[in-house]
Amino acid sequence: xxxxxxxxxxxxxxxxxxxxxxxxxxxxxxxxxxxxxxxxxxxxxxxxxxxxxxxxxxxxxxxxxxxxxxxxxxxxxxxxxxxxxxxxxxxxxxxxxxxxxxxxxxxxxxxxxxxxxxxxxxxxxxxxxxxxxxxxxxxxxxxxxxxxxxxxxxxxxxxxxxxxxxxxxxxxxxxxxxxxxxxxxxxxxxxxxxxxxxxxxxxxxxxxxxxxxxxxxxxxxxxxxxxxxxxxxxxxxxxxxxxxxxxxxxxxxxxxxxxxxxxxxxxxxxxxxxxxxxxxxxxxxxxxxxxxxxxxxxxxxxxxxxxxxxxxxxxxxxxxxxxxxxxxxxxxxxxxxxxxxxxxxxxxxxxxxxxxxxxxxxxxxxxxxxxxxxxxxxxxxxxxxxxxxxxxxxxxxxxxxxxxxxxxxxxxxxxxxxxxxxxxxxxxxxxxxxxxxxxxxxxxxxxxxxxxxxxxxxxxxxxxxxxxxxxxxxxxxxxxxxxxxxxxxxxxxxxxxxxxxxxxxxxxxxxxxxxxxxxx
Numbered sequence: 301x302x303x304x305x306x307x308x309x310x311x312x313x314x315x316x317x318x319x320x321x322x323x324x325x326x327x328x329x330x331x332x333x334x335x336x337x338x339x340x341x342x343x344x345x346x347x348x349x350x351x352x353x354x355x356x357x358x359x360x361x362x363x364x365x366x367x368x369x370x371x372x373x374x375x376x377x378x379x380x381x382x383x384x385x386x387x388x389x390x391x392x393x394x395x396x397x398x399x400x401x402x403x404x405x406x407x408x409x410x411x412x413x414x415x416x417x418x419x420x421x422x423x424x425x426x427x428x429x430x431x432x433x434x435x436x437x438x439x440x441x442x443x444x445x446x447x448x449x450x451x452x453x454x455x456x457x458x459x460x461x462x463x464x465x466x467x468x469x470x471x472x473x474x475x476x477x478x479x480x481x482x483x484x485x486x487x488x489x490x491x492x493x494x495x496x497x498x499x500x501x502x503x504x505x506x507x508x509x510x511x512x513x514x515x516x517x518x519x520x521x522x523x524x525x526x527x528x529x530x531x532x533x534x535x536x537x538x539x540x541x542x543x544x545x546x547x548x549x550x551x552x553x554x555x556x557x558x559x560x561x562x563x564x565x566x567x568x569x570x571x572x573x574x575x576x577x578x579x580x581x582x583x584x585x586x587x588x589x590x591x592x593x594x595x596x597x598x599x600x601x602x603x604x605x606x607x608x609x610x611x612x613x614x615x616x617x618x619x620x621x622x623x624x625x626x627x628x629x630x631x632x633x634x635x636x637x638x639x640x641x642x643x644x645x646x647x648x649x650x651x652x653x654x655x656x657x658x659x660x661x662x663x664x665x666x667x668x669x670x671x672x673x674x675x676x677x678x679x680x681x682x683x684x685x686x687x688x689x690x691x692x693x694x695x696x697x698x699x700x701x702x703x704x705x706x707x708x709x710x711x712x713x714x715x716x717x718x719x720x721x722x723x724x725x726x727x728x729x730x731x732x733x734x735x736x737x738x739x740x741x742x743x744x745x746x747x748x749x750x751x752x753x754x755x756x757x758x759x760x761x762x763x764x765x766x767x768x769x770x771x772x773x774x775x776x777x778x779x780x781x782x783x784x785x786x787x788x789x790x791x792x793x794x795x796x797x798x799x800x801x802x803x804x805x806x807x808x809x810x811x812x813x814x815x816x817x818x819x820x
Contacts, residue, residue, distance in 0.1 A: 327341065353437075354440070357457060358443050372385045460710055471504075472499065475512045527552040530551055597664070615648065634662050747768065
C-alpha cells in the first residue's frame with residue numbers, strides 16, 4: 301500500500317489492539333513490496349498469566365565463542381576479546397581457568413509484552429527472579445561443550461533438555477570442523493531446527509569469511525542435509541522469512557555476529573523474541589505428570605533434590621509421584637516437598653519447564669540419571685527389551701547380533717545388546733532396519749515414538765522406538781532358569797583333600813554338564 305494508507309492502517313491497528321487488550325510493536329520499517337510499502341508488527345495479549353519458554357541448545361566446535369555469545373546476550377555487556385563475558389556461564393572453577401565448557405550451562409533471557417529485553421537495565425543488575433516476574437517470554441540457553449572428549453555430555457544435553465532450536469556456532473576464522481559436522485548430525489538426527497551463527501567476524505579477513513560461507517552452503521547441499529540457507533542479517537525481507545520459516549525443517553537461518561563489537565546481536569535478540577516454541581507444550585500440559593531426571597543433589601537442611609524437565613502434565617508441590625525404575629525395575633512413591641524453577645520457588649510447574657524438586661524421605665544414592673517421576677495413575681512399567689527402527693549413520697565394518705552400543709534416549713544412557721535384526725543378517729553404513737535391543741545392566745522406562753541415538757566409538761546411528769516389551773522379566777534370571785532346567789547334575793562326596801566336588805550323572809553313556817560346588 302502507499303505511505304498514506306500505511307499510516308492509516310497503523311492508526312486502525314492501534315485502535316483494534318486497544319479494544320482487544322493487546323500490545324503491538326512495529327518490528328520492521330516500511331519496506332518496499334510489489335504494490336507499495338509493507339510493515340511487520342508484533343501483536344501480543346497483555347493480560348496473559350503464563351509466559352512462554354523457548355529452549356535453545358548452543359553447540360559448535362571448541363573455541364567458536366558459544367559461552368561468550370550467551371554471556372553477551374544475557375548480560376547486555378560486550379566482550380573484551382579475552383572472554384570476560386563467558387565467566388557467568390561456567391559452572392566449575394576449572395572451566396573458568398581453562399575457558400572451556402565441560403558441563404551443561406544454563407542462562408536465561410527475558411522479554412516483556414512489548415518485546416523489550418529485560419536483561420540489561422541501566423540502573424542495577426537484574427536477577428532471575430525479577431526476569432521471571434516481568435517476562436512475557438523467556439528464552440533458556442543450554443550452553444553445551446564443544447571439545448571432543450565432552451561429546452557424551454553434549455549428547456546428553458541435546459537429548460535430555462528437549463530444546464526447541466539448536467544454535468550451531470561456527471568461527472568465521474576457523475571454518476567447518478569435524479565437531480561442527482558431528483553436532484549438526486546430532487541435531488538432524490533429533491529433528492531439531494538449526495540456526496547457524498557465524499562468530500568472530502570482527503577479526504576475520506574478508507576472503508576467509510567468504511570461504512567459510514561457501515563451505516557452509518556446500519555443507520547444506522549435501523544429500524544427508526538438504527537445507528536452504530537464509531541470510532537473516534542482510535535485509536528485512538530475509539529476516540522476516542527466517543522468522544516465518546523457523547519451525548520448518550527445510551530452512552536454516554544464518555547470522556553473522558561479533559561479541560566484541562556487538563554487530564548484529566540485536567538481530568538475534570529480535571529473532572529470539574519472535575520465534576514460537578517448536579514443541580506443542582500446551583497440548584502436553586493436559587497429559588499425566590511426568591518428569592525426566594537429569595541431575596541429583598543433596599542440600600543441607602533440605603535433603604535430596606532432583607533436577608529435570610517436565611515432559612508432560614503439571615507437577616504441584618505436596619503431590620505424590622512414582623520414582624523409578626530402580627535396578628529391579630520397581631517404582632516407589634515419593635512426596636515432593638517444594639519446587640524451584642529458574643532459581644525461584646514456585647508451587648507448580650507445567651510441561652516444557654525445567655525445575656528442581658525436593659523429595660521427602662529418600663536417599664540420593666537411590667536416584668540416578670535416567671529415572672523419571674510419573675503419575676501413579678499411569679501404572680508405569682520398566683522394560684529390558686525394546687524394538688526400534690534404526691538407521692546406521694557410520695560404521696567402519698558391519699553390525700552383527702550381540703553388538704553392544706551405548707543407547708541414549710532422553711536422559712537415559714546405558715549399553716544395550718542387539719538380539720535380533722529383522723530381514724537382514726548384518727547392517728552397514730546407510731542401512732535401515734527394525735532392530736530389537738536388550739539392556740545390559742538394568743531395566744529402563746521407555747515409551748514408543750521416543751528418539752534414540754546409539755554410539756560406540758566413532759560408530760553411530762539413530763532410531764525411533766516402535767515397541768516396548770513390558771512383560772519381559774530380568775534376562776539374568778531367565779538365563780539362570782534356563783540353565784537350571786537344561787542341566788541335570790548330582791552331588792557326591794569325592795575323597796581327596798577334604799573338598800566337595802560334583803560327580804556327573806551318567807544316563808545311557810551321555811555326558812552331562814559338570815558344575816563345581818564350593819566348599820561350605
